[in-house]
Amino acid sequence: MAPQTLYPRGTVKKIVKAHANRTLSKDVDIMIFLNYALFMQELINEATISSKASGDRNISPRSVNKVRETTLRKFKG
Amino acid sequence: MSESVRKKQRMSAHDATDIDNPSTIYDDLQRLASVAPKPVTPYRRAASASVVTPRTPLTGRTPRGGPATRPISGKRVAPTTPHAIRALRERANAAKTPGRVRRRSGRVQRETPRDILRDLSRALAPHTRPTQPSPQVPFRPSRHSALDLPDIDDEPDPAAPRLSIPIGDMYDDDDSVHEPPPRQSLLPNLPEDVDDDTIHSLEFGRRALSEDPRMMYSGRASERFADLSDFGVDGEEYEIDGTFINRRRTMNRDDLLDQVPEEEDLDETTAEMLTGRRGGRPSDVDLGVFGDMDDDDTEPTFRFTIPPRMQGPNQEEGEDTQTRNLANQTILEEEEDTQTRNLANQTILGEEEEAEEMEEDVGAGAGAELGQDETTTAFQVNNDADGFQQIGWESEPEEDDDGDLQAYRGEVSAIDRSLQTPAPDDVDAQKRVGRQRKALNVSRFGHEYPSIPAATVKKLATGFMKSQGSKAKISKDTLAALVQASDFFFEQVGEDLAAYAQHGGRKVIEESDVIALMKRTRQVTNSSTTFSLAQKLLPRELLQQLRMEPLSKPMRQKRKQKEMTHEDGGDD
Numbered sequence: 067m068a069p070q071t072l073y074p075r076g077t078v079k080k081i082v083k084a085h086a087n088r089t090l091s092k093d094v095d096i097m098i099f100l101n102y103a104l105f106m107q108e109l110i111n112e113a114t115i116s117s118k119a120s121g122d123r124n125i126s127p128r129s130v131n132k133v134r135e136t137t138l139r140k141f142k143g
Numbered sequence: 144m145s146e147s148v149r150k151k152q153r154m155s156a157h158d159a160t161d162i163d164n165p166s167t168i169y170d171d172l173q174r175l176a177s178v179a180p181k182p183v184t185p186y187r188r189a190a191s192a193s194v195v196t197p198r199t200p201l202t203g204r205t206p207r208g209g210p211a212t213r214p215i216s217g218k219r220v221a222p223t224t225p226h227a228i229r230a231l232r233e234r235a236n237a238a239k240t241p242g243r244v245r246r247r248s249g250r251v252q253r254e255t256p257r258d259i260l261r262d263l264s265r266a267l268a269p270h271t272r273p274t275q276p277s278p279q280v281p282f283r284p285s286r287h288s289a290l291d292l293p294d295i296d297d298e299p300d301p302a303a304p305r306l307s308i309p310i311g312d313m314y315d316d317d318d319s320v321h322e323p324p325p326r327q328s329l330l331p332n333l334p335e336d337v338d339d340d341t342i343h344s345l346e347f348g349r350r351a352l353s354e355d356p357r358m359m360y361s362g363r364a365s366e367r368f369a370d371l372s373d374f375g376v377d378g379e380e381y382e383i384d385g386t387f388i389n390r391r392r393t394m395n396r397d398d399l400l401d402q403v404p405e406e407e408d409l410d411e412t413t414a415e416m417l418t419g420r421r422g423g424r425p426s427d428v429d430l431g432v433f434g435d436m437d438d439d440d441t442e443p444t445f446r447f448t449i450p451p452r453m454q455g456p457n458q459e460e461g462e463d464t465q466t467r468n469l470a471n472q473t474i475l476e477e478e479e480d481t482q483t484r485n486l487a488n489q490t491i492l493g494e495e496e497e498a499e500e501m502e503e504d505v506g507a508g509a510g511a512e513l514g515q516d517e518t519t520t521a522f523q524v525n526n527d528a529d530g531f532q533q534i535g536w537e538s539e540p541e542e543d544d545d546g547d548l549q550a551y552r553g554e555v556s557a558i559d560r561s562l563q564t565p566a567p568d569d570v571d572a573q574k575r576v577g578r579q580r581k582a583l584n585v586s587r588f589g590h591e592y593p594s595i596p597a598a599t600v601k602k603l604a605t606g607f608m609k610s611q612g613s614k615a616k617i618s619k620d621t622l623a624a625l626v627q628a629s630d631f632f633f634e635q636v637g638e639d640l641a642a643y644a645q646h647g648g649r650k651v652i653e654e655s656d657v658i659a660l661m662k663r664t665r666q667v668t669n670s671s672t673t674f675s676l677a678q679k680l681l682p683r684e685l686l687q688q689l690r691m692e693p694l695s696k697p698m699r700q701k702r703k704q705k706e707m708t709h710e711d712g713g714d715d
Contacts, residue, residue, distance in 0.1 A: 072682050073599045078633075082652070084584075084592035085637025088644055089651045096681065096689045097657035097673070098636060103603060103680040104666050105632050109625070110607045124615040125608070127624035134628045140269045141632065143639035143660040 073099055101141070109137045258669055265665040586634070595629050597622055636660070 079095045110125065117129035585591055604617055604625055617625070643656040661667040666676065677689050 081592045081633045082637045084586035084590035086641035087588040091653045127620040130624035143663045
């Protein structure tokens with residue numbers, strides 16, 4: 067399924083590093099991405115539910131934005 | 144034995160026929176006896192004890208008896224070959240070892256009510272958190288751009304966080320598609336704000352627009368109005384914005400002439416006043432079936448309240464604090480004179496004709512000249528991205544005023560475009576957006592970072608949607624929203640991990656930090672380990688790399704648990 071790499075590892079590292087202002091150990095980005103994948107899963111599930119509740123067939127950006135905060139809060143450590 | 148006897152008899156009979164050689168007969172009998180017992184003995188031995196004479200008897204017997212031979216062969220083969228021996232030993236060991244029991248015990252433990260309670264707490268966790276006021280406060284700043292807190296302390300810092308939010312995300316889709324910047328800006332606000340009530344708000348806008356334009360411009364408005372109504376029926380966001388814009392703008396002109404002082408004094412109230420007056424006019428026209436007064440009232444109120452919420456996320460997209468400041472200044476100036484606002488907007492748009500008309504109508508040409516430089520820059524930015532305007536609005540207490548101003552600006556721009564071709568502004572705006580997209584975001588600490596590539600997000604999202612069973616595709620707008628959400632997520636995760644690492648006295652973020660984070664967010668529990676999750680969600684290459692280190696820790700824990708259970712069992 068996944069072509070070569072599922073995600074650009076360097077980019078993810080850069081992003082997190084910029085936000086954390088700390089260096090990352092070698093393979094942390096995989097764990098972080100795992101966490102991110104869980105987040106996306108949750109986000110899409112919630113967005114699907116809310117978009118269905120509002121009558122849309124597809125996921126609408128509105129529903130994504132609606133759900134975003136609660137989902138982010140779920141993943142707030 | 145019976146056979147031997149019969150054989151002897153047969154032999155004897157034969158012997159009788161051959162009387163010539165008695166000694167030979169005896170010898171033959173002896174031979175027979177010697178021969179006969181041999182077949183018998185192996186036969187018995189084969190049935191009872193196969194070990195002694197392995198193959199010869201077997202081959203002879205195979206045709207005869209199925210049942211007796213089969214078990215014998217199985218037993219014999221297994222011990223002889225080393226392979227079979229091992230297999231038997233393993234079987235025996237498996238039967239003896241407590242492995243199964245242990246596993247069962249482990250399963251039982253996993254299913255304990257404690258885990259059920261944990262799941263419950265997990266499910267309830269999101270609900271409980273929002274109730275606390277403290278988390279909300281930090282969260283908002285993070286949204287806008289984590290730097291808001293620092294903003295209060297240091298002015299330069301706030302600018303950086305705002306930069307962190309990528310404008311490109313918001314406008315990626317729009318720019319690529321086709322739309323003029325001002326319309327885009329209006330569009331996101333309206334639909335998001337309205338959410339459930341969108342239909343009502345949209346309808347009101349249409350009616351009002353239709354009414355107002357007709358009143359104001361008989362020739363132009365009629366043409367335009369028809370188009371707008373068509374679009375409005377379709378439910379397109381642009382059209383809706385256009386309607387709002389047109390309506391407001393017309394209102395503005397009239398109102399400006401009549402009510403300029405009122406607007407200055409009371410921003411929100413003025414809007415309501417304006418709407419009320421408008422309602423009166425449309426009622427005369429009798430376009431419609433709708434209660435004019437009610438509609439008008441609802442529109443302004445909904446507009447004012449909603450924009451701040453909706454625009455919250457958009458703010459993050461803000462490009463530069465400088466532009467924001469400019470926008471704010473321009474807003475202030477505009478507040479001073481509503482006339483100047485209209486003029487400035489038109490001038491910015493670059494439509495000289497419109498500006499001239501406005502000047503005549505309003506009778507205040509001087510206002511247009513005020514701070515054109517700043518206003519122009521700010522407006523351009525606004526046209527490009529609504530995010531700027533919104534940021535300015537939210538950050539400052541003038542939000543309500545800003546909302547009105549926005550509406551006015553939007554109206555003017557929309558009218559102008561609808562009347563005339565919007566080409567030059569749009570092109571510029573798109574170019575600017577393109578530049579901004581490429582630019583890196585800047586984090587709280589001043590590090591530049593790219594936003595996560597949309598392709599990755601899309602891949603992930605479509606994967607999850609497929610697994611969910613829905614075939615729906617992800618639209619560009621949705622993808623933009625997802626990318627933005629992911630950026631926020633990474634920002635949040637980065638901060639959390641930094642906090643964990645600091646707590647652990649490390650300067651490097653390690654796997655343990657992430658695991659701690661995932662445990663705290665209940666992503667990792669007894670029943671779902673990091674590895675089970677990774678196995679579900681990650682491809683093998685990443686899994687293997689992941690397994691190199693972290694596997695050891697959980698294994699140790701399991702061993703400890705096993706030992707514990709063992710000891711317990713032994714004690715018992």
